[in-house]
Amino acid sequence: MNAKVKFGLYAGLLGCMVALAWSFNAAYHAPETPAWRGSVPTNGVSLGNPTASTNRAAALTNPPAGHASEAAEETTARKSSPRVGRLMGYGLAMFFTLVGLGVLIGNDVSRFLTNRIDVFIFNDDLEGVKDPEYEEAERVWASGQHLDAIQLMRDYLKRHPREQYVALRIAEIYETDLHNDLAAALEYEEVLKKRLPTERWGWAAIHLANIYSGKLNKTEQATALLRRIVDEYGQTAAAKKARERLGIPEPIAVPSPPPPPPEPTEEQSEPRPSNLPPGFRPK
Numbered sequence: 358m359n360a361k362v363k364f365g366l367y368a369g370l371l372g373c374m375v376a377l378a379w380s381f382n383a384a385y386h387a388p389e390t391p392a393w394r395g396s397v398p399t400n401g402v403s404l405g406n407p408t409a410s411t412n413r414a415a416a417l418t419n420p421p422a423g424h425a426s427e428a429a430e431e432t433t434a435r436k437s438s439p440r441v442g443r444l445m446g447y448g449l450a451m452f453f454t455l456v457g458l459g460v461l462i463g464n465d466v467s468r469f470l471t472n473r474i475d476v477f478i479f480n481d482d483l484e485g486v487k488d489p490e491y492e493e494a495e496r497v498w499a500s501g502q503h504l505d506a507i508q509l510m511r512d513y514l515k516r517h518p519r520e521q522y523v524a525l526r527i528a529e530i531y532e533t534d535l536h537n538d539l540a541a542a543l544e545y546e547e548v549l550k551k552r553l554p555t556e557r558w559g560w561a562a563i564h565l566a567n568i569y570s571g572k573l574n575k576t577e578q579a580t581a582l583l584r585r586i587v588d589e590y591g592q593t594a595a596a597k598k599a600r601e602r603l604g605i606p607e608p609i610a611v612p613s614p615p616p617p618p619p620e621p622t623e624e625q626s627e628p629r630p631s632n633l634p635p636g637f638r639p640k
Contacts, residue, residue: 366461374454381447384440488513491523503534524548525561532568542568559595562586566602 490513498506507527514523528544531537545565549558562582569579586599591608600607 363461363465366457370454370458370461374451374458377447377451377454381444381451384443384447387440488517498530498534503530506530521548521551521553524551528564532564538568538572542573555590556593556595559586559590559593559599563595563598566599 491510494506494509494513497509507530510523510527514520514527517523524544525548528541528548531544532541542565545561545568548561549565553561563586566579566582566586569575569582580603583599583603586593587596587603587605590596597607
């Protein structure tokens with residue numbers, strides 16, 4: 358989602374929440390106004406019989422106790438129902454506004470946590486989540502300015518020393534783009550001094566051994582490095598490649614010996630003497 362659109366949604370939802378909360382508070386504390394005022398009706402009163410008119414007016418003005426309580430409840434319901442309706446409407450609108458805010462906040466939190474987890478995992482594997490500064494260095498490299506790109510990558514690596522994939526990238530540029538095997542070997546040597554995952558260390562060592570045995574013509578150093586891979590990282594795929602280069606056969610998995618048979622118990626070792634006749638044995 359675009360940052361401007363997201364900011365607009367946040368601002369709109371927060372504004373709606375504030376306005377609805379203010380309206381809810383105002384409706385809750387608003388003075389109650391009677392829906393109607395009682396008056397003595399004059400329709401149907403006989404003008405020629407003042408006594409009947411007086412009795413009718415007294416009956417309407419002073420109803421019996423039961424009728425008075427019912428009239429009071431009806432009046433309260435009529436007076437309170439409009440305000441309760443408004444409060445329920447404001448509350449429902451506030452609920453949906455809060456749900457919208459929760460969706461936005463949950464989306465941002467999940468994205469943040471996912472990004473942090475990716476940074477933690479991929480930096481340990483030396484793949485890395487690319488930073489805009491690093492992307493600028495890659496853009497400079499793509500334009501053909503290899504030395505400038507290397508300098509930008511070095512500056513980035515000084516600020517982020519854990520991201521050793523940048524050092525591997527520098528060695529790769531020296532080897533493939535600038536064809537400077539000596540500089541590439543020096544970069545790989547510095548990388549191998551770091552604490553790397555075993556597979557990553559092994560393959561970086563294989564690259565360095567290839568450079569040693571290639572144009573640098575350092576066969577002894579290449580052989581020593583291959584033997585180090587076999588001895589220290591023998592379970593990795595790089596060690597298998599190193600054994601192929603050295604002509605060392607793959608180790609044969611020796612099956613584990615079967616467990617020894619259980620020792621016989623005292624009852625099984627020697628039969629106890631018995632005084633029973635032949636053919637009989639103790640229970």
